[in-house]
Structures are given as C-alpha cells and as structure tokens.
Amino acid sequence: MSLNKVLLIGNVGKDPEIRHLESGASVASFTLATSERFRDRNGELRENTEWHNIVAWRQLADLAANYIRKGTQIYVEGSIRTRSWDDQNGAKRYTTEIMANSIQLLGRRGDNPAADGAPAPAPAPAAQRPAPTPAPSYSAPAYSAPRPEPQPHVQSTPMIQPEDLTADSGTDDLPF
Numbered sequence: 001m002s003l004n005k006v007l008l009i010g011n012v013g014k015d016p017e018i019r020h021l022e023s024g025a026s027v028a029s030f031t032l033a034t035s036e037r038f039r040d041r042n043g044e045l046r047e048n049t050e051w052h053n054i055v056a057w058r059q060l061a062d063l064a065a066n067y068i069r070k071g072t073q074i075y076v077e078g079s080i081r082t083r084s085w086d087d088q089n090g091a092k093r094y095t096t097e098i099m100a101n102s103i104q105l106l107g108r109r110g111d112n113p114a115a116d117g118a119p120a121p122a123p124a125p126a127a128q129r130p131a132p133t134p135a136p137s138y139s140a141p142a143y144s145a146p147r148p149e150p151q152p153h154v155q156s157t158p159m160i161q162p163e164d165l166t167a168d169s170g171t172d173d174l175p176f
Contacts, residue, residue, distance in 0.1 A: 010032045
C-alpha cells in the first residue's frame with residue numbers, strides 16, 4: 001500500500017497564472033508559502049519558510065482565477081508530482097508540484113483581497129473561456145473524491161451485575 005497526500009495551509013505568494021487549453025480545461029499555477037517558527041539553541045526565535053508550487057485544474061482553477069490573490073490564506077489538499085524536461089541547453093530539469101485535489105479559502109472575508117473588490121485579472125477571450133459555472137463556495141468542489149465517514153471505535157465493557165456489588169468476597173482483583 002502507498003499514499004501520496006499533502007495537506008498545506010499557507011499564504012499565496014503571487015497571483016495565480018491561469019491558462020485555458022484548447023480542450024476548454026483551465027489550469028492555474030501559483031506559489032504557496034508555509035512557515036514554521038521555532039527557537040534555536042540560543043533561544044532566538046527563527047522562522048523557516050517553504051515555497052510550494054501549486055497546480056489546480058478545471059473548477060479549482062476557476063476558483064483560483066476568481067477568488068485567490070497574492071496574500072490569500074488557503075488550505076490545499078493534493079498530491080506531490082515531480083516532472084522533468086530538457087531545457088534549451090539540453091540539461092535535464094526537474095520540478096516538484098502539488099497537484100491540488102481540494103482548495104478552501106481561509107480567514108475572514110475581508111482578509112481575501114479578491115473579495116474586497118481588488119481588480120481581477122483580465123478575462124480570457126470568449127472563445128477560450130469555459131462555460132460559466134456558479135460561484136464556488138468556500139469548500140471543496142463537488143468532484144472531490146468522497147471521504148468515508150469515520151466509524152466510532154466502540155469498546156464493549158462487561159455489565160456489572162448486582163451480585164458483583166455485594167460485600168467483600170475475599171477476592172480482590174485490584175492491583176493496589
């Protein structure tokens with residue numbers, strides 16, 4: 001069995017770059033910064049920031065185009081993908097990306113620059129634009145894989161019988 005799952009909460013580093021493919025599918029690319037704070041050996045507060053390349057397709061790309069801007073705090077679920085290509089000099093290049101399966105906007109509505117009336121990127125020409133979809137909610141899109149409901153762990157305990165509550169029978173099973 002194997003598992004490739006990433007859960008990230010962070011701030012978007014730059015406005016998403018949106019592309020529309022000939023097939024009508026859209027794809028969004030943007031960076032996400034996650035930071036951790038810790039004290040070093042000298043007791044000084046340090047911060048370590050990791051940058052992640054996020055790729056979102058279809059409805060998630062539309063969500064990114066409409067609601068995500070630089071500075072937006074988001075929660076991303078996805079998987080890690082590494083791809084390679086040959087650059088102009090023939091050298092092999094690699095990049096690691098997070099393929100988003102679910103994105104949720106975090107923070108207050110006023111914290112989201114796109115919700116404050118910040119200018120949205122120029123719309124794509126009508127020939128390249130996919131059919132309009134209803135405004136997405138702040139939860140995962142409908143095509144996310146359903147998650148099974150967690151089943152509570154129930155441990156049965158023996159019932160106490162009235163005869164068990166009678167005076168000391170001389171058998172003490174208590175360890176102390």
